[in-house]
Amino acid sequence: MNQPNIIFRESLKHAILMAGAVIVILPFYVMLSYSLKSPKEIETNTGGFFGDQAPMVDEYCVKLGNAVDECTEIPVVFNYTQAFKKAPLLRYLLNGVIVTASIFLFQVLISVPAAYALAKLRWWGRDVVFGLVLFCLLIPVHAIALPLYIMLAKVGLVNTYAALIIPWTISVFGIFLMRQFFMTVPDDLIDAARMDGMSELSIVWKVMLPTAVPALMAFAIFSVVAHWNDYFWPRVVITGNRDLFTPPLGLREFKGDADGSAWGPMMATATIIVTPLIVAFLLAQKKFIEGITLSGMK
Amino acid sequence: MGFKHQKVALALSAPAIIMMFVILIIPILIALWLSFTSYSLGSPLIEWVGWENYEKIFTRSSYQKMLGATITYVLVVVPASVFLGLGAALLINSLRFGRDIYKTIYFLPVMAALLAMAIVWEFTLHPTIGMINDTLTIGCDSGFWYPLLTGAWLGIDPVTSWYGKSCSDGFPLWLGDRDYALWTICFIGIWQAFGFNMVLYLAGLTSVPRELNQAAEMDGARTAWNRFWLVTWPMLGPTTVFVVTITMIRSFQVFDTVEALTEGGPVKSTYVMMYAIFEKAIRQNLVGMGAAITVIFLLFVMVLTLSQRYLVERKVHYS
Numbered sequence: 001m002n003q004p005n006i007i008f009r010e011s012l013k014h015a016i017l018m019a020g021a022v023i024v025i026l027p028f029y030v031m032l033s034y035s036l037k038s039p040k041e042i043e044t045n046t047g048g049f050f051g052d053q054a055p056m057v058d059e060y061c062v063k064l065g066n067a068v069d070e071c072t073e074i075p076v077v078f079n080y081t082q083a084f085k086k087a088p089l090l091r092y093l094l095n096g097v098i099v100t101a102s103i104f105l106f107q108v109l110i111s112v113p114a115a116y117a118l119a120k121l122r123w124w125g126r127d128v129v130f131g132l133v134l135f136c137l138l139i140p141v142h143a144i145a146l147p148l149y150i151m152l153a154k155v156g157l158v159n160t161y162a163a164l165i166i167p168w169t170i171s172v173f174g175i176f177l178m179r180q181f182f183m184t185v186p187d188d189l190i191d192a193a194r195m196d197g198m199s200e201l202s203i204v205w206k207v208m209l210p211t212a213v214p215a216l217m218a219f220a221i222f223s224v225v226a227h228w229n230d231y232f233w234p235r236v237v238i239t240g241n242r243d244l245f246t247p248p249l250g251l252r253e254f255k256g257d258a259d260g261s262a263w264g265p266m267m268a269t270a271t272i273i274v275t276p277l278i279v280a281f282l283l284a285q286k287k288f289i290e291g292i293t294l295s296g297m298k
Numbered sequence: 299m300g301f302k303h304q305k306v307a308l309a310l311s312a313p314a315i316i317m318m319f320v321i322l323i324i325p326i327l328i329a330l331w332l333s334f335t336s337y338s339l340g341s342p343l344i345e346w347v348g349w350e351n352y353e354k355i356f357t358r359s360s361y362q363k364m365l366g367a368t369i370t371y372v373l374v375v376v377p378a379s380v381f382l383g384l385g386a387a388l389l390i391n392s393l394r395f396g397r398d399i400y401k402t403i404y405f406l407p408v409m410a411a412l413l414a415m416a417i418v419w420e421f422t423l424h425p426t427i428g429m430i431n432d433t434l435t436i437g438c439d440s441g442f443w444y445p446l447l448t449g450a451w452l453g454i455d456p457v458t459s460w461y462g463k464s465c466s467d468g469f470p471l472w473l474g475d476r477d478y479a480l481w482t483i484c485f486i487g488i489w490q491a492f493g494f495n496m497v498l499y500l501a502g503l504t505s506v507p508r509e510l511n512q513a514a515e516m517d518g519a520r521t522a523w524n525r526f527w528l529v530t531w532p533m534l535g536p537t538t539v540f541v542v543t544i545t546m547i548r549s550f551q552v553f554d555t556v557e558a559l560t561e562g563g564p565v566k567s568t569y570v571m572m573y574a575i576f577e578k579a580i581r582q583n584l585v586g587m588g589a590a591i592t593v594i595f596l597l598f599v600m601v602l603t604l605s606q607r608y609l610v611e612r613k614v615h616y617s
Contacts, residue, residue, distance in 0.1 A: 013389050014396065020386065021403045024489065027418040028406065030429060034421065045432050114314035123307035129315060136322045138603045142551050142572065143595050146579045146588045147325035147332070153339055170317035200306045229411040231554045232572070236580055248413040252558055255417055263421070270414040281409045285402060292408060293497050 034267035038075040042263050082265035092250035099164045100227045106169035115178035116204045136172040145236050163237040181215040221291030247273040332589035339583050351590035363566040364574045372549045375487040380541055383495025391503050404493040416555040419486050423472040431469045438465035476564040483568050486555050495541050502537030506530055543606035547599055571595050
């Protein structure tokens with residue numbers, strides 16, 4: 001093949017991929033741009049990406065009887081302060097952190113010892129339990145949300161942190177993944193630990209877990225991304241109690257209440273919710289892609 | 299020999315075993331049982347209704363619409379996002395420079411909360427102030443875009459084309475239009491899913507040995523197209539089975555976009571199964587009905603996953 005031909009092909013590929021990239025980025029662009037602009041600029045689709053940032057008057061604030069001067073703000077400042085003022089966004093973010101962190105903690109506490117027993121110990125029933133794990137891998141938790149909701153309602157746990165966390169404490173995928181990883185750890189390491197008089201439980205946490213840090217990291221990313229972004233389950237078990245809202249629920253409620261003037265603040269809220277994971281992803285792309293596609297390994 | 303660690307092993311796996319039963323197995327049995335009743339939360343008695351709930355699902359028009367919308371969604375999103383994922387992976391893989399930047403960009407939607415992005419898409423697709431319709435409208439007065447998009451340059455009468463008609467009668471309401479809503483939801487689904495598939499395909503492509511491509515070229519597979527069908531596509535078999543299954547299972551569970559943007563409407567055109575379970579069982583407290591939908595849903599998903607495992611073990615064995 002001659003040189004110009006190669007250059008032409010390469011440019012054509014870039015052109016196609018760039019067109020795709022524009023569509024992929026479009027909503028991120030809109031979100032960020034709207035979070036910076038004034039309501040007027042949003043409505044008329046003017047102001048480019050940043051908007052003019054001309055001071056604007058908050059009508060609602062004036063209606064409350066404040067002086068016009070006090071109610072005049074730059075659109076960016078207005079949008080982002082309103083995001084925190086109109087709804088307890090900080091609380092939502094805190095709830096998101098509490099819920100995702102607790103879920104991951106419980107998943108590790110429950111699945112790592114089981115994975116060790118399945119990978120490294122000989123016992124009657126091991127194959128049956130592993131068969132159970134393989135069967136449970138078939139069940140998406142979202143699909144059984146209804147019976148879980150009924151069970152939680154029966155024991156009076158709807159509208160609690162427990163309801164947000166309990167259904168996710170068992171990760172069969174985590175058991176499966178950690179088992180596969182533990183299988184590769186040499187038996188000598190465990191035998192040596194036993195010679196030193198370590199109990200099986202401390203072998204799990206002090207010997208096995210440190211060897212599994214890469215797998216654990218990948219699993220952590222997988223788990224945190226899934227639960228920070230989850231909307232369905234919180235929507236089912238949290239009804240109306242704002243103190244327990246996770247970030248996506250908070251945003252959804254914001255949308256329900258929003259009128260024309262709240263679009264900027266709403267996009268600011270969306271930006272705040274989406275940013276932590278995107279930034280983490282951009283900083284550690286390899287790890288993230290590994291973690292998220294982990295479900296691809298068999 | 300024997301089972302030296304019997305007690306300690308059981309103790310270590312006990313929490314996991316108990317939780318698997320309490321959170322995964324028992325709820326399935328409960329759903330199965332409730333699906334034959336007309337139970338609702340708070341009512342003291344449970345009335346056995348036999349197959350009535352299931353009969354309704356297959357005979358009533360609103361549930362038929364539900365099955366139709368769900369299946370349409372899956373049949374659109376899965377092929378499209380798998381094809382786009384594969385296409386992007388192949389293109390990116392053959393680039394000389396700039397691979398990482400595209401990989402990063404295409405993966406962004408996978409990381410972002412779908413609910414948030416759905417709301418942004420709703421804005422972008424807003425009929426009056428949204429960027430999409432705004433941009434499309436600008437093209438109507440353009441001497442370059444109008445003939446291009448209406449197909450006038452091919453000799454087609456501009457007024458009969460979709461674009462030409464929309465220019466005179468207004469562009470669609472997208473999410474508010476019964477003819478477009480499901481397609482718009484599908485579009486957001488594809489937008490979100492294909493980056494994930496791309497990454498899986500990129501991983502799959504690294505396992506295709508270069509020598510195999512060279513050997514195929516020697517044997518007469520001159521064009522890249524021939525080599526793709528001869529070497530790459532069969533080698534990607536296992537990846538494809540996996541990508542298709544996982545995308546299917548995820549598409550079956552579509553909820554966020556529907557709940558936030560259309561609430562199943564207009565006229566039930568986007569009434570997908572997960573939303574139906576949520577609306578019937580949790581909002582309207584028709585638990586029996588919701589349980590029946592849950593059972594059918596589980597059947598779909600389990601048959602899918604089992605056939606994937608079967609395919610991986612039996613059919614897709616090229617190496």
